[in-house]
Amino acid sequence: MAIEFKLPDLGEGIHEAEILEVKVKVGDQVKEDQPIFEVETDKAVVEIPCPVAGRVEQILVKKGDTVKVGTVMITFAGAAPAAPEKPAAAEAARAPEEKRPAPAAPERQAVPVQARAGEGPVPATPATRRLARELGVDLRQVPGSGPAGRVLADDVRAFAGRGAGGREEAPRRFAEREPAEPFTPQPITAEPAELPRFERWGQVERVPLRSLRRKIALSMTQSWTHIPRVSSFDEADITLLESLRQKHETQFLKNGGKLTLTVFALKAVVAALQQFPQFNSSLDESTGEIVLKHYYNIGVAVATNRGLIVPVVKDVNKKGIGALAAELQEMAQKTRDGKVELERLQGGTFTITNIGPIGGTGMVPMVNFPEAAILGMARSAQKPVVRNGAIEVRWILPLAISFDHRICDGAEAARFLRHVAELLEDPLQLLVEV
Amino acid sequence: MPKKPIKLPENIEYLSILDENAKVDKELEPKLSADDLKTMYRYMVLARRGDERMLNLQRQGRIGTFPQSSGHEAVSMGSVYALEKSDWHVPAYREFAGMLYRGWPLETMFLYWGGFEEGAVPPEGVNDLPICVPVGSQLLHAAGIGMAMRFKEEKKVVLTYFGDGSSSEGDFHEALNFASVFNAPVVFVCQNNQYAISVPLARQMKCETIAQRAVSYGMPGVKVDGNDVLAMYAATAAAVERARAGGGPTLIEGLTYRMTPHTTSDDPKRYRSEEEMKQWANKDSLIRFARYLEDKGVLDGDARKKLHEEIDEEIKAAVKRFEEQAQSEELLNPLRMFDYLYADTPPDLDEQREELKRFLAKKGKLPASEAGKEQAHTGRERG
Structure with missing residues (x-):
């Protein structure tokens, strides 16, 4: 049986070493304690003596390589293990990611970072804990990349979905944020679900979950795992609004804004939020407080060819229909072009998603974490409706709301949604109220 | 009111018996039997070879970082040999030879540096304290044991060790002062290898010797060639005898050189010259002691070779026992x-x-x- 030799911690807390010299060749017969490598750590140049007597089977490193502690460097055949499989010393200090695949399959270096269920304290420094608190990140959810699975500050930042110092930097464009660097597989959830080996049934292809797609996956996982979500549905008869909208559409277009249903929905939602403030809040799990926001920044989901992006219209309550129409038009275009500023992607308090232009008779939207609720609009269409005992043809808009049931209840959600519907049904009321 | 010199009770002497050319001062040569000499040599070689083997074990990831002891054998062995079995031995971390002589099994040392607390458990009947890594703290333990011996009216002596770096620490001064004031039977032995990790002695103190610090505490002090096992024995035997007779503590400074890095994570080339290292390699205690034994007809070349082979086998067997123990469920718990x-x-x-x-x-x-x-x-x- 082949015996593997892994780079040990040659000093106190050495992480890696550079190979200066490989002193043996494949096929060499070696004696125990015979020098096999010369390596340089950040402390010293040291010779590594052979741990066993036997024949060199494979040499997996070469001169000039920088090798991490725990990496298999060389294997021996026909040798009795002088060293135990687990080195006696410092085994506990070895991080899980240092486990390497057997040399038989060296092409992938998958790094299953172990997740923590609720038990025991999460290893992290006080500074990292503070950062996690500030970013609203649950440390238990963060896969640690440090020694022995310690959660590092960078892990927390990565989990929070922003790079180091992200907020302080000048606004960056989405297009610039597309990384071209090589892909390192890493889990997107704390406890990755086990998958079968799909290759057993046929050819498969593995596509890296990169940048935006990964961010969406992370944020949806966060929403799904943290928010006990409930949905409620209603319909708004927007016949009046629709005729108004069509009548003024051209006029608004001249001013650079497209008078879409979303523009009216923005106003209606803010009016409802002012009446039902818990829908404009977040639950702070770490303190057990509801954070009520006294500003109304409404995110609008925009489908782009790279994936879903939610830019935010700030202070909707302070803006008129015309200004909103223009801003929404400009913002959606920038988003689709990948040019929206980073700061316009933050600070939302509630989200609207309108799949109407694409289609669909209804939907169950996901709450945009860490917000409390989201309004879904499906396709409005002319429907036969019973009014005053007679069937009439009316414009009907299907509405849905998904909300965090920890903060809000179903009855309130139904009232909230009805309020939105009523404002959309009666444009005059909309004008009066907002 | 004249201004006149105060006469201090102690003069500081330097003692050398077996010089680096293996020339012995017949007048000062201690009376040790052939068996005594062979035993001393044996444990010095065992410590040296064991130290070299441990370096390999560390480089192979089989034990953790450890401070090597090559070069310190004579200070340790010469002094410890002056003890009775019932006396107390309080080592620092380079008294490998002395600990082996006192009865610590080789594999226990491997366990200690392999990160197992079991390596710090003294064998039954051995009046030793475990290896002490925090520099200087063991001197206070030794002073305390010495005071206890006085209170209990036991005629036991305490022998303790520290490095030149420790002599710059408060613990050193507190321990010497207490031992002196309470007339405790403690022999303080300094393994002066001239570097506190990378800080040379001249950057640690302005006085001529470490031994002269004894004067401040009202105890005898002597500086000894620390690569001369006979001188170390002679100086310590005198100090032990005095302590046992109620004469109080002594400070012995053994001047030596660490032939290795400070620990396995150190690179001495950054602070010591090749030339200096070569010079001191020529002063190696084992070389001159082997020549002395040969000249005396105690141990010739063949006998030495046979002894070395025996020792290598002994080390091999100890490594095996260590690795078996290190994998046992009991120790991994x-x-x-x-x-x-x-x-x-x-x-x-x-x-x-x-x-x-x-x-x-x-x-x-x-x-x-x-x-x-x-x-x-x-x-x-x-x-």
């Missing part, structure tokens, strides 16, 4: 770390032990031997 700190474990440690036990159980890593023990460590009657 992390709960054992709670067992050695207190004779009676305090309740908060009991709680921590139980917490760790629950954690291990949850992880499925609880050793089978622990699974049956229900709350064995809690609820104990406390007096």
